[in-house]
Amino acid sequence: MNACCTERLWLDQIQIALTGRELLAVDATIAPGEVLTVMGPSGSGKSTLLAYIAGFLDPAFTASGGVWLGERDLLNLPAEERGIGLLFQDPLLFPHLSVEGNVCFGLPRRIKNKRQQVTNALEQVGLAGFEERDPATLSGGQKARVALMRLLLSKPQAVLMDEPFSKLDTALRQEMRSLVFSQLRDAGLPALLVTHDHADANAAGGQVIALG
Numbered sequence: 233m234n235a236c237c238t239e240r241l242w243l244d245q246i247q248i249a250l251t252g253r254e255l256l257a258v259d260a261t262i263a264p265g266e267v268l269t270v271m272g273p274s275g276s277g278k279s280t281l282l283a284y285i286a287g288f289l290d291p292a293f294t295a296s297g298g299v300w301l302g303e304r305d306l307l308n309l310p311a312e313e314r315g316i317g318l319l320f321q322d323p324l325l326f327p328h329l330s331v332e333g334n335v336c337f338g339l340p341r342r343i344k345n346k347r348q349q350v351t352n353a354l355e356q357v358g359l360a361g362f363e364e365r366d367p368a369t370l371s372g373g374q375k376a377r378v379a380l381m382r383l384l385l386s387k388p389q390a391v392l393m394d395e396p397f398s399k400l401d402t403a404l405r406q407e408m409r410s411l412v413f414s415q416l417r418d419a420g421l422p423a424l425l426v427t428h429d430h431a432d433a434n435a436a437g438g439q440v441i442a443l444g
């Protein structure tokens with residue numbers, strides 16, 4: 233994947249409160265290609281922070297502070313225009329689409345070489361020839377790799393990940409960590425990783441923020 237973004241993600245003095253009590257305060261700059269890890273006990277606000285950045289914070293919370301991607305003020309944009317890609321615990325593949333349909337989901341309709349892009353993407357993650365497969369027939373690790381390539385082909389400008397490896401067994405977890413982090417680095421994307429696992433944070437190799 234070629235570098236497509238050289239802009240930093242700036243979390244400018246974000247404060248989020250719930251029923252009048254401060255839940256979290258974060259101030260950080262994430263460089264292109266860096267993965268910042270957010271850790272903290274259950275309920276400390278990790279997923280809430282991601283929701284604020286991505287643009288779907290529940291109105292039960294009050295929040296202040298800026299989110300900037302380069303010079304762009306993301307808080308002034310609706311969620312779908314923020315250029316943020318999301319990776320969750322579950323790969324959330326569309327069951328009615330083939331592997332190819334899933335991977336090219338985020339590609340603009342008018343792109344001509346869609347098929348070639350999908351073929352290249354699948355080859356990169358060891359899934360050559362999987363285009364026509366039904367996602368239901370894939371293993372957990374294969375589904376995770378399809379979800380990763382779907383994310384990258386949609387050309388996000390920043391990536392948020394909420395416990396993306398927590399459902400994988402130990403061996404697969406290590407493999408997916410290095411795959412995800414190397415792809416993000418190669419693409420020059422700033423990324424934020426929520427995890428309970430210190431090994432994830434070590435492998436990410438960037439700044440670590442502890443909430444709570």
Ligand SMILES: Nc1ncnc2c1ncn2[C@@H]1O[C@H](COP(=O)(O)OP(=O)(O)OP(=O)(O)O)[C@@H](O)[C@H]1O
Nearest residue numbers: 250255272273274275276277278279280281290292
């Ligand atoms: N829609 C909501 N309305 C009111 N309170 C909420 C809502 N969503 C979450 N909360 C509360 O906000 C706090 C932070 O929740 P959040 O899900 O961000 O925590 P977390 O650190 O991601 O937890 P976990 O590690 O368990 O996923 C919790 O106390 C939770 O109960």
